Amino acid sequence: MIAALGLAELKLLLRNRTAATLAVLMPLAAGLYFALGVGGEDDSWTMVVTLQLLFSFGFTVYVTVTTALTARRQDLYLKRLRTGAASDVVVLTGILLPVVVLGLAQALVLLGVSMAAGAPLPTRPDLLVLALIGGAAISCAAGVCTSGLTGTAELAQITTAPFFFAMIIGGLMGMSGGEDAWVFLIPGGGLGTLTGAAWGGPTDHVLEALASVVAWTAVATALSTRFFRWDPRT
Template sequence: MTTTATSPPGTTTPLGAITALGVAELKLLLRNRTAATLAFLLPLAGGVYFALVLSGDGWAAAITFQLLFTLGFTVYLTATTALTARRQDLYLKRLRTGAASDAVVLTGLLLPVVLLAVAQTALLLGISFAAGAPWPERPGLFLLAVGGGAAMSCVAGVLTSGVTSTAEMAQLTTGPYFIALVFGSMVATAGEVDDWVAFVPGGAIGLLVRAAWGGPTTQVTLALLSLALWTVAAYAASTRLFRWDPRA
């Protein structure tokens, strides 16, 4: 990713450009019924389901799946689909004709899904508390799981959009990351696990949530290291694979 992009007319600062782009992207997202359903309704419906069904196995498991559903659909899938669609209709290309940097443009486009995921996480956590979930013993670890997971999923979305030719193809290209989230979280919340689980994206998040709700903390450092490594690796790969022009 290079350093030339554009900010919308009337914005002269990076913050102004990010805000204007974020508002515009949110409006585009709301106009697309499929994208809006995946970003808004599906994570909330899934989160309520997990609170009702999985709480008997321990609230750490239920809240882990709530968080991963939000990160997977609201952040990762929406980011991948939106960036691919904006590239194919030449919107990304037009944004590069002005003064804002590529980082500002991408931040503005991705800001709505991140803020939406944070709001959904807070709402689902409130639903879990209302359903009987205890307050986390180590809330800081949960915040790290939310922040680290959102950053990793956001960058993974940028990377995946670079190898996705159309928005429809995102249903296939997002599969491997989804599998890693689900598989890792299932193993991490099953009981005592080996250290390698921390290096699966979903496993790292699951271990942090589990530790936040009173579980063992012996693998917290590995989980945090894993989130950082996955985020950095996805960013490095996206600088080579992300495209601003439509793919053939």
């Protein structure tokens, strides 16, 4: 059931040119620019890979989840699925799964591009894996929450902007090692610290970074249960 829903959602996503551009072309174009236009110096690659991950999660997962759930709710697709045999969890998982897989795949492709362009291999691959999983989890949960506050799919470009830019800013501030504890209060701060540590940066604040990622995921999930709507907004 989940696989069938996921395949159907992927087809709907690719048929929508605007959504497909935001989910596929925008992160890839930005990631290629970062690797080929900004990378080159040894001390710049950490920023490049951090931006690549954040843009993959921000555009491909967060914005796409928000847009997709809002659009499916407004055209009563969610309501029709809910009246069937599938549970609420199965319905949401089927819709979210292809977006999450697409985001992770894009992040890995862009990391491969950076490696080919001269970026060093991560010294702590385990921390990179945690950053990938944590970034997908935060973005997915935040997307479900934001969809409940978004009236139409067109408005998603506006309602997602605050959290998206907070992730980017927090990630760039955290990649240097997270010396300031308040950085972990910003979404993306923990992700940036984990990514920086994976590429040879300080590991002194890895535990705080993990706690930040878990906390933001938990907060976004809790808010999702409060704000998410199955019926169209009036």
